Amino acid sequence: MRIALIANAKSPEAMEQLRSAVRELRESGHEVSPRLTFESGDALRFASEATAEGVSLIIVAGGDGTINEVANGIHGQLSRTPQGGSGAAGHLPRLGIIPLGTANDLAHSIGVPMDVPAAVHAAVHGMPVETNFGRVNDRYFLNVSVGGFSAGATGEAAPATKRALGTLAYVIEGIRKFAALEPSHARFTAGEVIYEGPFLLFAVGNTRRTGGGNQLTPHAEIADGLLDVCIVKEVSRVEFLRLLPDLRAGEHLDHPAVIYLQVNELTVEAEADLSVNADGEPVDGRRFHYSVSPHKLLLVAPADAEIPAE
Missing domain, CATH: 3.40.50.10330 (Probable inorganic polyphosphate/atp-NAD kinase; domain 1)
Structure with a gap:
């Protein structure tokens, strides 16, 4: 071969x-x-x-x-x-x-x-798994694209710090970002306006994990042809701190500040430059259009792996 x-x-x-x-x-x-x-x-x-x-x-x-x-x-x-x-x-x-x-x-x-x-x-x-490509603007992703607080914590952790501390680097950067936590403002549209207003973070997921194990899109399936969207609206710092363990465990969907849905396409239009990444790689701009590529990837998983699928 x-x-x-x-x-x-x-x-x-x-x-x-x-x-x-x-x-x-x-x-x-x-x-x-x-x-x-x-x-x-x-x-x-x-x-x-x-x-x-x-x-x-x-x-x-x-x-x-x-x-x-x-x-x-x-x-x-x-x-x-x-x-x-x-x-x-x-x-x-x-x-x-x-x-x-x-x-x-x-x-x-x-x-x-x-x-x-x-x-x-x-x-x-291993076994090949037919996998969707998510797309944000001109970049494709396999995992999750995140905007707002979590995007900064993932994207701004220094490479040397990540090599020395592993996933703890994300925690340290997250603490630094939390100290200066401010909401962003954007309109989220999927055929119709889903939400318009202040938010702390959003995630568009092809899979469930991001940032070292945070399950922001816990219902995402890698081959269902859909993107899972999670939006966390503005809450107080105290309430956001309470919410963080649930965001990591994927148990946040019933929180009143959380919007969760599955879509084919999503457009995010921010009032100012927004910190967004795709699989941890930065994507710059104020307007972000998400979709699912018509092409598939054959991603190899262990033969005994249990992968969420449609």
């Missing part, structure tokens, strides 16, 4: 584990092409090239941001090919994950093991 390994590995230990994995895959008869990223955009370009070359499997080793780049690279090739085909013979590569990031939300969502050898085994021998 032809495999492209796209790696964003920060530690010597991870690099050595990946080298061992490549050796073992080659000894098993697979043709493996490793590609290492050095700067933003490398993973997207590598994934686009591998898809165009017609590889059978792309394995991405990195965090949610690197996975997002790879997904965008694959989608770029899909959108250029009639009938949703891809690669040299209209073949769609599968995408496997080796989680090397801080939060690893997508990997957790589909049950990928957190250690490298087991993740490699799952990528090669």
